[in-house]
Amino acid sequence: MSVSNHENRKSRSSSGSMNIQLFHKTSHADSLLTHLNLLRKRRIFTDVVLRAGNRAFHCHRAVLASCSRYFEAMFSGGMRESQDQEVNFHDSLHPEVLELLLDYAYSARVIINEENAESLLEAGDMLQFHDIRDASAEFLEKNLHPSNCLGMMLLSDAHQCQRLYELSWRMCLANFASLYRTEDFLHLPKDKLQELIFSEELEVEDESLVYEAVIDWVKSDVERKLGDLPELLRCVRLALLPESYLLKNVASEDRICSFL
Structure with a gap:
């Protein structure tokens, strides 16, 4: 059929109005x-x-x-x-x-599970599969626990997963008393440790716990971390410590004197 014949046939069948039908195959x-x-x-x-x-x-x-x-x-x-x-x-x-x-x-x-969620989040962010990154972050949010919140805080911060970061950050603040004794805590970057101990929302019953956390963090790698101690101690509210504790552990203790 020529184009002109097709146009003629179309005009004869339309009678002044065009009948149309949208075909949409949803499974396409x-x-x-x-x-x-x-x-x-x-x-x-x-x-x-x-x-x-x-x-x-x-x-x-x-x-x-x-x-x-x-x-x-x-x-x-x-x-x-x-x-x-x-x-x-x-x-x-x-x-x-x-x-x-x-x-x-x-x-x-894609199937997301406990074994691949972190890797998928990192790779999704790296290759800009943003749906995968966000789905993996959502999975990790649902599986957030005090045992993994420090790692999730660092992971989400590195890959701009804001909600996961906020949830893990709050969990870190709420569970600081138990977290500072873990290996993950000892491997925290200095800036994140500083943010945690300086936060007004840090939940600790006694400021001496914060002081001990700083000392333990430094002692885990004295050679590399010693220079960070003065700056970290400025974040510890030493004025809240009892005088007896200050004299015994801060002013006269050999380990702190040697660090300073």
């Missing part, structure tokens, strides 16, 4: 992803290889760019990788975690 998106995933597994039309560790993943640039601003910028900008047929993450990304991200890109599904 799932069907499309399923077929793209099959093409990926068969390495049909794939145009880039992602490498992590000793594994290689054949993918479609268009799919990756549609799911990740990281890949969109990489493939569309002036970066060297925009022309390369291979992107190698070396050991900066675990291959099993990358596989989970790719499975999500091609299926809109």
Whole structure:
């Protein structure tokens, strides 16, 4: 049928008004992803290889760019990788975690559990799979506990998960009396320890506990942390300590004198 004949037929059938119908197949998106995933597994039309560790993943640039601003910028900008047929993450990304991200890109599904949630959050943030980062943060929020809140505080702070950070921060303040005796506490960065002990919301029955926490933190690596002691002690409310405690533990104790 010629274009002119088609136009004539359309005008005759319309009688001055156009009858239209919207066809929308709701399963089309799932069907499309399923077929793209099959093409990926068969390495049909794939145009880039992602490498992590000793594994290689054949993918479609268009799919990756549609799911990740990281890949969109990489493939569309002036970066060297925009022309390369291979992107190698070396050991900066675990291959099993990358596989989970790719499975999500091609299926809109991923299983998050206690073993992979932190890694997925980190990788999701790194590759800008923001939905994965946020879903992993939500999972960790639901599994937040005094035993892991220090680690969650640092993780969420590094990857800009504001709600997880606020929840873990409050839990750290509320459980400081037990947390300062843990290995996680001894590995806190100085700035985070300083923020904790300086907070007006720190829940401790006795300021001597804060003093002991600072001393224990320094003693865990005296050579590296000794220079931080004076600044940390300024955050301890020494005026709240009994005079007897000050004389015994602060003014005359050998360990504190040697540090200062």
